[in-house]
Amino acid sequence: MKAGLYFHIPFCVKKCAYCDFYSVSDTTSQKAYFKAVHKEMESYRGQNISVDSVFIGGGTPSVADAYEIEKLLEKARELFSFSADTEITIELNPKTFDKDKLNVYREAGINRISMGLQSANNEELKKLGRIHTAEEFLTSYHLLREMGFSDMNADIMYGLPDSSLNTLEKTLTFLKQLDCEHISAYALTLNEDSPLYQRGYVYPDDDGVYEQYQMVCEFLSDYRHYEISNFVRAGKQPCRHNLKYWTRAPYIGFGAAAHSFYRNQRFSNPSSISEYVRRASVKNYETVSSQDALFEEVMLSLRTDMGVKFENLPDSFLKKNQDLIEQYQKGGYLIVQTDGFRLTEKGFFVSNAIISSFLMD
Amino acid sequence: MSDRQNHIRNFSIIAHIDHGKSTLADRLLEKTGVVSAREMEEQLLDNMELERERGITIKARAVRLVYRAKNGEEYIYNLIDTPGHVDFNYEVSRSLKACEGAILIVDAAQGIEAQTLANAYLAVDSDLEILPVINKIDLPSARPDVVKQEIEDIIGIPADEAPLISAKNGTNIEDVLEAIAATIPAPNGDEEAPLKALIFDSYYDAYKGVIIYIRVVDGKITQNTTMKMMSNGKEFEVVEVGYLNALGMTPCQELCAGEVGYVTASIKTLRDTAVGDTVTDKFHPASEPLPGYKAVQPMVFCGLYPVDGARYDDLKDALLKLQLNDAALIFEPETSIALGFGFRCGFLGLLHLEIIQERLEREFNLDLITTAPSVIYKITKTDGTKMNLDNPTNLPNPSEIASMEEPFVSATIMTPTDYVGNIMELCQERRGVFIDMKYLDETRVSIHYDMPLNEIIYDFFDDLKSRTKGYASLDYELADYRESKLVKLDILLNGEIVDALSFIVHTDKAYARGRRIAEKLKEVIPRQLFEIPIQAAIGTKVIARETVKAMRKDVLAKCYGGDITRKKKLLEKQKEGKKRMRQFGTVEVPQEAFMSVLKL
Numbered sequence: 001m002k003a004g005l006y007f008h009i010p011f012c013v014k015k016c017a018y019c020d021f022y023s024v025s026d027t028t029s030q031k032a033y034f035k036a037v038h039k040e041m042e043s044y045r046g047q048n049i050s051v052d053s054v055f056i057g058g059g060t061p062s063v064a065d066a067y068e069i070e071k072l073l074e075k076a077r078e079l080f081s082f083s084a085d086t087e088i089t090i091e092l093n094p095k096t097f098d099k100d101k102l103n104v105y106r107e108a109g110i111n112r113i114s115m116g117l118q119s120a121n122n123e124e125l126k127k128l129g130r131i132h133t134a135e136e137f138l139t140s141y142h143l144l145r146e147m148g149f150s151d152m153n154a155d156i157m158y159g160l161p162d163s164s165l166n167t168l169e170k171t172l173t174f175l176k177q178l179d180c181e182h183i184s185a186y187a188l189t190l191n192e193d194s195p196l197y198q199r200g201y202v203y204p205d206d207d208g209v210y211e212q213y214q215m216v217c218e219f220l221s222d223y224r225h226y227e228i229s230n231f232v233r234a235g236k237q238p239c240r241h242n243l244k245y246w247t248r249a250p251y252i253g254f255g256a257a258a259h260s261f262y263r264n265q266r267f268s269n270p271s272s273i274s275e276y277v278r279r280a281s282v283k284n285y286e287t288v289s290s291q292d293a294l295f296e297e298v299m300l301s302l303r304t305d306m307g308v309k310f311e312n313l314p315d316s317f318l319k320k321n322q323d324l325i326e327q328y329q330k331g332g333y334l335i336v337q338t339d340g341f342r343l344t345e346k347g348f349f350v351s352n353a354i355i356s357s358f359l360m361d
Numbered sequence: 362m363s364d365r366q367n368h369i370r371n372f373s374i375i376a377h378i379d380h381g382k383s384t385l386a387d388r389l390l391e392k393t394g395v396v397s398a399r400e401m402e403e404q405l406l407d408n409m410e411l412e413r414e415r416g417i418t419i420k421a422r423a424v425r426l427v428y429r430a431k432n433g434e435e436y437i438y439n440l441i442d443t444p445g446h447v448d449f450n451y452e453v454s455r456s457l458k459a460c461e462g463a464i465l466i467v468d469a470a471q472g473i474e475a476q477t478l479a480n481a482y483l484a485v486d487s488d489l490e491i492l493p494v495i496n497k498i499d500l501p502s503a504r505p506d507v508v509k510q511e512i513e514d515i516i517g518i519p520a521d522e523a524p525l526i527s528a529k530n531g532t533n534i535e536d537v538l539e540a541i542a543a544t545i546p547a548p549n550g551d552e553e554a555p556l557k558a559l560i561f562d563s564y565y566d567a568y569k570g571v572i573i574y575i576r577v578v579d580g581k582i583t584q585n586t587t588m589k590m591m592s593n594g595k596e597f598e599v600v601e602v603g604y605l606n607a608l609g610m611t612p613c614q615e616l617c618a619g620e621v622g623y624v625t626a627s628i629k630t631l632r633d634t635a636v637g638d639t640v641t642d643k644f645h646p647a648s649e650p651l652p653g654y655k656a657v658q659p660m661v662f663c664g665l666y667p668v669d670g671a672r673y674d675d676l677k678d679a680l681l682k683l684q685l686n687d688a689a690l691i692f693e694p695e696t697s698i699a700l701g702f703g704f705r706c707g708f709l710g711l712l713h714l715e716i717i718q719e720r721l722e723r724e725f726n727l728d729l730i731t732t733a734p735s736v737i738y739k740i741t742k743t744d745g746t747k748m749n750l751d752n753p754t755n756l757p758n759p760s761e762i763a764s765m766e767e768p769f770v771s772a773t774i775m776t777p778t779d780y781v782g783n784i785m786e787l788c789q790e791r792r793g794v795f796i797d798m799k800y801l802d803e804t805r806v807s808i809h810y811d812m813p814l815n816e817i818i819y820d821f822f823d824d825l826k827s828r829t830k831g832y833a834s835l836d837y838e839l840a841d842y843r844e845s846k847l848v849k850l851d852i853l854l855n856g857e858i859v860d861a862l863s864f865i866v867h868t869d870k871a872y873a874r875g876r877r878i879a880e881k882l883k884e885v886i887p888r889q890l891f892e893i894p895i896q897a898a899i900g901t902k903v904i905a906r907e908t909v910k911a912m913r914k915d916v917l918a919k920c921y922g923g924d925i926t927r928k929k930k931l932l933e934k935q936k937e938g939k940k941r942m943r944q945f946g947t948v949e950v951p952q953e954a955f956m957s958v959l960k961l
Contacts, residue, residue, distance in 0.1 A: 006923060186918045186919050187914070187916065187918045188918075189917075189918055189919065206888075206912070206913050206914040207910075207913050207914075209913075209914050210913035210914050213914075228916060228918065229918050229919065244923075245923050245925065251923055253923060258923075259923040259924045259925070259926070260923070261923065261925065266925060266926055268924070268926070286926065292929070295929060295932075296925060296929065299928065299929065299932060300925070327891075327947065328890070331890060331891060333890065348916065349913065349914055349915075349916050350890060350912055350913065350914065350915045350916065351915070351916050351917075352915040352916055352917060352931075352932065352935055353889070353890055353912060353915045353935075354890065355932060356932050356935040356936045356939060357890075357939070359932065359936060360936060360939060360940075
């Protein structure tokens with residue numbers, strides 16, 4: 001199986017109120033940071049690893065110099081063996097790029113764009129700490145299309161502060177008009193110590209969030225709901241890089257806080273730029289035992305519409321969970337197919353409970 | 362009376378809870394120099410961790426003090442401590458039997474409370490000389506003169522000379538020490554008569570076996586005595602006799618009539634040496650035992666189950682260990698459909714239950730599920746046979762029951778007059794039968810009710826305290842059994858009876874109680890993948906129904922840049938959470954659910 005490469009670019013104009021990815025708004029360490037990423041890539045020299053997806057995420061990669069992104073991909077092509085059709089995605093935020101930058105990206109081989117909309121309601125965008133309005137998103141979006149990017153993802157969120165089915169409907173209607181190839185729709189998840197949580201907004205309760213989720217599913221019914229939070233337009237292929245996570249395919253992460261799964265080991269980099277720059281080579285390695293592998297297989301494959309295959313499950317698992325599988329099918333949470341079973345849209349939204357019940361000792 | 366006896370004083374300290382019994386005991390130890398300042402630990406006599414924390418004395422203890430009085434004579438003071446809670450009344454009465462006198466402590470601010478009176482009556486019944494002491498005179502709200510008058514009016518003993526002390530500050534402790542020698546009579550047993558000694562306490566020591574605390578009434582006991590328990594005929598060779606010091610034991614040659622001390626005899630089980638029993642000499646036996654012995658009867662029962670079924674044996678070992686030191690604790694294995702393997706345990710009262718439960722959890726690190734507490738019901742079946750019921754699950758089919766009786770207690774509540782209305786309301790709600798009300802003085806009354814015990818074991822005391830701002834005090838004793846209209850209330854989850862939640866209740870209360878429990882369970886049972894009907898039912902008749910709606914959202918939305926480990930950890934945590942739940946068919950019930958229902 002070919003590997004995916006992930007590059008974490010931990011720079012943002014301003015951190016969003018809900019975000020718990022690692023990022024900083026100070027870009028003075030940029031040069032040193034990219035240098036360290038190059039150094040980290042160098043450690044794979046000579047291994048000739050085959051790659052068919054690259055994901056440049058963040059943070060906001062478009063905040064970094066386009067030149068650095070170009071160099072990064074250049075280096076990657078030098079050290080890894082890229083397939084001709086390698087999917088190369090970059091995450092952008094509206095207002096952080098112009099024509100020149102996009103030209104560089106295109107020249108560097110980037111062929112897929114993921115841009116955060118989150119909401120079409122400017123009030124909500126403000127509460128989330130986003131730096132753009134819905135109108136500004138639209139301007140950026142049209143620019144991308146004009147520049148010829150034909151594989152586009154937009155992120156939205158639901159379960160937002162003071163949200164309702166009405167505000168969500170506005171976002172979804174806006175989104176539908178864009179006709180994106182791919183949509184990621186996330187339920188806002190907040191820690192209790194998150195500043196956004198403590199600001200005293202009213203959040204929909206679990207039933208309310210579920211109703212919003214149902215609305216998302218209905219609006220996107222002509223998309224394929226291929227993973228809990230991901231939709232792809234009918235006839236198109238799911239995000240290749242995204243699928244690597246759910247199918248236990250290898251991926252190598254570069255940069256601060258980046259995670260890797262390679263040669264049956266999971267490892268990650270330190271999540272601070274300075275520490276990463278100092279000692280990128282220090283990682284926490286964790287070998288995946290066969291027991292962990294089963295856990296992961298069930299946990300990850302049930303997030304997708306392909307579900308889990310019987311052939312990947314030991315008999316003991318099926319024997320132990322036969323009653324549960326039947327019950328869940330009766331309850332409309334799960335569908336048994338000839339070669340395995342998968343969760344329904346209703347099942348996706350309670351997947352923690354379902355998966356953990358399957359994995360009880 | 363021998364000169365030796367002339368210089369012995371055996372006494373207890375009795376008081377309402379929190380009136381300062383343990384503090385005074387500490388001061389007496391300090392002033393007589395048994396304990397040096399360095400060794401002085403507060404409330405030395407209470408040496409169980411829990412006792413110290415709760416500030417209550419659970420088990421009686423005894424200590425020997427030497428006091429040189431102002432008249433130049435040296436006296437041996439045997440202080441026999443007593444438990445302060447109504448659950449342990451029998452132990453109080455046994456301790457008193459070992460004494461000639463009792464120091465009655467009354468709080469200078471609060472005055473006489475229910476247990477002050479109950480304990481004073483116990484002392485009077487045992488023909489003890491009562492030495493009243495008024496404590497806490499340092500409090501701004503102290504009113505020693507009023508309290509003196511109360512003692513004279515209510516208890517009927519002179520209180521004019523009562524020492525006025527502050528045990529906390531060590532004020533006037535000398536007065537108490539002097540008054541003991543002056544007021545409390547010396548013992549007067551016959552040293553030449555056959556041995557008669559009262560067991561007033563016993564505990565298990567891992568090295569010496571059971572150590573019994575005795576008061577020799579007649580005769581003497583030595584290292585060479587073969588002793589015999591008069592209630593059960595068990596015989597033991599004495600290994601050691603001695604005196605009880607605050608910090609340990611001092612062996613001696615013999616204990617003679619009038620003296621207090623300990624005996625060891627390689628006794629393996631506490632059951633053979635019941636408190637209240639009489640010890641005699643096998644070869645020169647007394648003809649009659651000391652009067653008043655009775656075996657301790659548990660009044661409250663419940664099932665105890667380990668949350669983790671695999672820890673059943675640990676629970677059993679822990680109960681056995683606790684039983685070594687607590688003869689009142691009884692238990693036997695039982696099985697619950699809902700909870701698996703556990704034990705039906707009997708306790709003296711709800712406090713005793715709570716203490717045991719807490720000790721099991723704290724000292725033995727066990728997580729427990731407790732089933733609804735029950736009293737013993739007497740059932741007469743239609744075929745004429747009779748049975749005692751301590752587990753609601755075993756209630757026969759109603760068609761086979763001719764009649765049921767429940768235990769009633771005679772309850773005395775003392776309160777400032779302001780709260781009489783609230784208390785009467787509470788007692789009526791709890792099916793109490795009003796007996797009488799007496800004015801103690803212009804501001805305080807003593808209210809007397811007959812109450813069903815099963816109404817008292819559910820948070821009656823807490824309710825009483827909250828309705829009287831903590832001013833009312835309660836004392837009760839088992840009165841009799843009375844016929845009553847009782848039914849078994851079952852709780853069903855997802856259509857199936859959870860036997861651990863069944864309990865017996867009066868017909869008139871069943872509806873309200875069933876509804877409250879159903880509502881509470883709805884609160885504490887987390888939403889699950891399928892909706893859970895909760896029903897309260899009597900037989901096949903459902904009297905309350907609630908539903909826990911199906912869970913809608915339990916999902917990890919985002920993947921943090923391929924951070925699978927984080928997801929795994931979250932799910933592992935969820936799995937661990939599930940393990941702490943009890944599974945009933947498809948329903949998972951958290952341990953707290955059981956506890957919360959008991960508090961209703």
